[in-house]
Amino acid sequence: MEGVKLRGQSFLDIGFGQGFSLLSAASMGARVVGCDINPKCGTVLDRSLPLFPDLVGLKLDVEIGSILDPEVVHRLRGRVAAEGGFDVVHSWGALHHTGDLRRANDRAASLVRPGGALVIAIYNRHWSSPAWLLIKWLYCKSPRWVQRALVSLLYPVIWLAKLIVTRENPGKKERGMNFFYDVVDWVGGYPYEYMSVPEVGALRELHGFRLLRAISAKVPTGCNEFVFSKTDNKGKVASPPRTTPIR
Ligand SMILES: C[S@@+](CC[C@H](N)C(=O)[O-])C[C@H]1O[C@@H](n2cnc3c(N)ncnc32)[C@H](O)[C@@H]1O
Numbered sequence: 001m002e003g004v005k006l007r008g009q010s011f012l013d014i015g016f017g018q019g020f021s022l023l024s025a026a027s028m029g030a031r032v033v034g035c036d037i038n039p040k041c042g043t044v045l046d047r048s049l050p051l052f053p054d055l056v057g058l059k060l061d062v063e064i065g066s067i068l069d070p071e072v073v074h075r076l077r078g079r080v081a082a083e084g085g086f087d088v089v090h091s092w093g094a095l096h097h098t099g100d101l102r103r104a105n106d107r108a109a110s111l112v113r114p115g116g117a118l119v120i121a122i123y124n125r126h127w128s129s130p131a132w133l134l135i136k137w138l139y140c141k142s143p144r145w146v147q148r149a150l151v152s153l154l155y156p157v158i159w160l161a162k163l164i165v166t167r168e169n170p171g172k173k174e175r176g177m178n179f180f181y182d183v184v185d186w187v188g189g190y191p192y193e194y195m196s197v198p199e200v201g202a203l204r205e206l207h208g209f210r211l212l213r214a215i216s217a218k219v220p221t222g223c224n225e226f227v228f229s230k231t232d233n234k235g236k237v238a239s240p241p242r243t244t245p246i247r
Contacts, residue, residue: 015094085113
């Protein structure tokens with residue numbers, strides 16, 4: 001989010017999960033709205049709130065439903081109808097789990113006001129991606145004991161691969177789940193789609209967005225991060241966020 005103005009801005013987080021991005025944006029002065037398909041995420045968000053003491057007492061605006069559902073998109077749009085959309089639409093690691101990445105991406109983009117920013121993270125395409133797709137599908141179709149066996153089998157493989165690629169201890173983390181649950185989340189994270197950096201860039205640039213920044217995934221099948229600006233009605237980037245060059 002570096003370089004994207006948040007103070008006083010309307011901020012939509014699609015697939016907010018445990019809510020840390022949403023609450024961090026609120027803490028930085030944004031007017032936040034969250035959308036997640038999983039009702040449990042609403043409960044978890046309420047539990048995460050006390051971790052941000054400056055936000056105590058804040059009434060959170062949350063829409064539980066799928067970003068693929070036109071009714072949900074309509075309700076979200078209604079919250080910022082007077083402004084022509086959200087200043088910032090953010091979705092970290094969620095659009096590729098919806099079952100229709102392209103449509104979810106379009107829905108997210110449609111909620112950005114002209115001149116606003118779209119900040120997304122999407123799994124990278126790698127030669128091993130189709131194999132992971134198969135493993136994840138198998139995990140979700142299998143009984144418990146097969147799921148456990150898959151996780152036990154793949155845990156050391158993922159640990160070693162991550163160590164070799166990042167040269168950092170995979171067990172040492174600053175945020176998120178411990179490594180075991182990361183493995184379960186990865187092995188069982190289905191639906192699963194992926195796109196390369198140029199694929200995502202081309203997809204959005206065709207639809208009135210300009211890619212301002214792309215950060216490649218740390219590991220080959222990790223998430224690439226993107227900051228796009230929606231061109232204004234004259235086709236210009238209205239207020240480009242301060243940013244570092246595209247890598
Ligand atoms: C891997 S989690 C990412 C959570 C959070 N963004 C983060 O960075 O920690 C993916 C989230 O997307 C949500 N999700 C999946 N499909 C969705 C959909 N169709 N509409 C809205 N949210 C969805 C899931 O419920 C989950 O909370």
